[in-house]
Amino acid sequence: MLAVVVAAGTGFALTRGPDVPPLTQADVQKQVEKGIADAQENARKAPTDAATAYRAALPSLVTITTTGVGAKGSQNGTGAGVVVSAEGTILTALHVVDGADTIRVQFTDGTRASASIKEQEAASDTAVLTPDTLPQVVVPAVLGGGAQVGDEVFPLGHPLGLTQSLSGGLVSALDRSISVGSGQTLKGLIQFDAAVNPGNSGGPLLNRDGQVIGIVTGLANPSEQNFFVGIGFAVPIATAGGVAGSPPQ
Template sequence: MAYDIAEWPDEPLDPYSAQVAHAFETVGPAVVHIGAVQANGRAGTGSGVIFAPDGYLITNSHVVAGAVQLTASLTDGRRFAARLVGDDPATDLAVLRLDAAGLPHAEFGRSSRLRVGQLVVAIGNPLGFQATVTAGIVSALGRTLRSPSGRLIESVIQTDAPLNPGNSGGALVDGRGRVVGVNTAMIGQAQGLCFAIGGDTAVDVTARLMRDGRVRRARLGLSGQTTPLDPRLARRLRRPEGSAVTVSEATVGGPAALAGLLAGDVILEFAGETIFSVDDLHRLLTADIAEAPIAMLVMRRASLETLTVVPGVDD
């Protein structure tokens, strides 16, 4: 029996499909295809996300590294020359500017509020196929990933939303249509192991690149990760969010080690501000505080201690 498609009822989408469709319809027009030509004539491609109507967009640093010519193509067919405003290989992020106004643009959400198991949608241009959408869940939070510069990027989002070459620099979007991450890498030999730079980190780095063209940071000389606190402990400490930063390693001779910080210590406050995540530390480690004494409240086993650290400068 043949069916006339025109007679099919316009059925509402199920809740899962509705969120994916909403995310794509909201952010898709702001995701661009980036073409990057190197000095030797080799061409590469990637994705980017317009975040301001006057032509500012964010992408991965490795997408534009070494390029002498950059272009951005919108889903509506328009194509613009792009200018590099600044890049930060340490977080694998870069900001470009298009000479245009009134462009579709996306809004960022808080990656620190993501939960494992939450729906996320990846939008980009894998293998040159423009405006491709894939969906999955947040598989893990607080991952670390080594950037092209060799520095570890903290608070990376792991997702099983499939990515392919060309997705780099594209948007990771929540069900409400907010960009919560910038897709950056996948593990090709595995299935469903894909990573995105957290939206909180992206917003902070973007502001600095737009202001200075680069990111200069103070350095503590430690590695750590965002970890949950026991709910009873969080209440006792009167913390509105139940997480902090646990130190994995303090580099010998570095500022943190010289201040007495040890592996296993939990950083609760830094420079008078409450620390909930590694992103919070990154945000505070600006060049302005380098070589100045800073108070840091840590929990060591069951006791609270205040240490004084003098951050170095990470050039």
């Protein structure tokens, strides 16, 4: 046994090579700084959650324009919608298209089409549109679900006519109820703090993976000035998708 130990020790002595100098504090500091720099560079190259969500959902976004005649004469409106099936079915907010004489949609590839309301549900402010023309390639959104308070969310739409705009924030609360026109109450809504303005209505509320977790229905408007004051609301996709016949999420 002793011979074996000595032989092993001798082998170590022959193959060890030159001594390695001990690490100094300066060496350690250099390694730390290099690690931080590498991590920052990798983070810079990686897409943000917002960019990932935007790229995933943009091909399924549509612009909706409406015309109609109201108490004040001819009236035009603009909103958003999202393609949710390979057949081109579009989900939007009912108030975007309700009462319109004509409905036109434009897909992100530039294809324009007339559309009609296939289904609607006032209780959830949801409408399902069927366009009469489709793009060569239809890209439906991926539907998600299971939003939790504190989750990152991203409304995608056309606020104030600024097309294909993304904003970001957090889920502030769940199962909210709000009063809308004619004394109607919308229930079970997602409350979030990402900026939304007229033109966002009917557009998708996205999670960090670009999945649609809700359809934007409105914003808190205590001053009746119709601009964002820090609180938006969306119909959960399980509710809105049910109107279109999609399975619950």
